[in-house]
Amino acid sequence: MPLFPQRNLLHSQTSLGLACNDPDEPVRRAAEVVVQRMLRRGSGYGIAGPTWREGKRQRPAARPRDVKAAARKLKKRLERNGGVDPELLNIAVELGNCDRRHRCLHPACPQCGRAVQRLFVRALVRFLEANEHLGPWVMLSLILPPLDPGREIDFAAERARYTAVLRRAGLRLGAFGLDLSFNEDDRRMLSEADRFAPHPCVHLYGIAPAGQVEAALPVLRRLVPATNLVCRPVRRKRFDGNPAALAYSHKPRFTRRLTILRDDPRRASPVRTTRDRVLTVEQEIRAVRALARAGLTGRIVLLGVHFEPVPIARPRRAPRT
Numbered sequence: 635m636p637l638f639p640q641r642n643l644l645h646s647q648t649s650l651g652l653a654c655n656d657p658d659e660p661v662r663r664a665a666e667v668v669v670q671r672m673l674r675r676g677s678g679y680g681i682a683g684p685t686w687r688e689g690k691r692q693r694p695a696a697r698p699r700d701v702k703a704a705a706r707k708l709k710k711r712l713e714r715n716g717g718v719d720p721e722l723l724n725i726a727v728e729l730g731n732c733d734r735r736h737r738c739l740h741p742a743c744p745q746c747g748r749a750v751q752r753l754f755v756r757a758l759v760r761f762l763e764a765n766e767h768l769g770p771w772v773m774l775s776l777i778l779p780p781l782d783p784g785r786e787i788d789f790a791a792e793r794a795r796y797t798a799v800l801r802r803a804g805l806r807l808g809a810f811g812l813d814l815s816f817n818e819d820d821r822r823m824l825s826e827a828d829r830f831a832p833h834p835c836v837h838l839y840g841i842a843p844a845g846q847v848e849a850a851l852p853v854l855r856r857l858v859p860a861t862n863l864v865c866r867p868v869r870r871k872r873f874d875g876n877p878a879a880l881a882y883s884h885k886p887r888f889t890r891r892l893t894i895l896r897d898d899p900r901r902a903s904p905v906r907t908t909r910d911r912v913l914t915v916e917q918e919i920r921a922v923r924a925l926a927r928a929g930l931t932g933r934i935v936l937l938g939v940h941f942e943p944v945p946i947a948r949p950r951r952a953p954r955t
């Protein structure tokens with residue numbers, strides 16, 4: 635059975651692809667330049683597939699009008715709270731000017747962020763279809779201990795940190811994304827001393843060959859042990875072919891994650907769980923600054939593959955009779 639049975643056809647003549655690096659001569663391509671070129675051509679902004687549904691409620695992925703509304707909202711938030719910071723006001727202007735005739739290509743732009751996510755998913759789907767022999771695949775989630783919470787959020791430093799750990803564990807192939815959450819401890823039953831301080835946390839999520847992940851797990855678990863902050867720092871789950879899992883590895887929206895205690899009738903004491911909320915203004919501004927510094931592809935972590943433009947054959951039309 636094909637991995638992606640319901641995939642829509644792509645109609646562009648060239649598209650973004652993922653190609654295996656030559657192990658003897660690693661290729662270093664400027665992913666940022668390739669992605670910018672695609673965005674300037676308008677790729678990723680429309681509704682061309684693949685499509686997917688998100689979250690517990692299985693809502694359809696954001697449509698162009700949803701991200702347009704999100705961009706307007708973010709622009710207003712930046713204008714209202716940017717104070718006298720010219721960087722934030724400039725970003726607000728750029729987001730406001732992003733439309734189909736002129737794309738702003740700003741890494742914090744909800745419209746451009748959605749397009750980058752869709753290009754990433756398309757490239758991955760195509761890569762997995764063309765390289766079935768490298769599978770089966772699993773989704774790997776990895777959370778390293780957060781860096782100093784007072785520091786600026788630095789995706790470049792996090793990317794280097796995560797890449798080093800993955801390589802040390804022996805992984806040679808994979809495509810991952812860096813996600814950001816603002817974690818807060820809302821376990822009010824506990825004393826102040828037993829609760830963790832609020833902190834931003836950059837985590838990694840993405841796809842890798844099951845065989846390599848299984849072999850890497852003992853090293854990963856030794857390198858990244860469980861703590862009070864992160865109970866399950868290393869997790870993996872079978873990839874079932876749903877593009878939603880690939881999309882999640884590069885989701886454009888970040889969350890404020892509250893750790894809470896919830897009563898469970900099957901257990902004697904309340905269980906630890908999390909509840910997601912929208913970002914506060916201060917958190918959103920920190921995220922926008924971090925994205926601006928990271929660049930459009932600064933949250934993508936690739937092992938053994940690189941981005942390149944690939945030609946796509948147009949689907950043939952049946953001759954008219």
Ligand SMILES: [Zn+2]
Nearest residue numbers: 732738743746
């Ligand atoms: Zn934009």
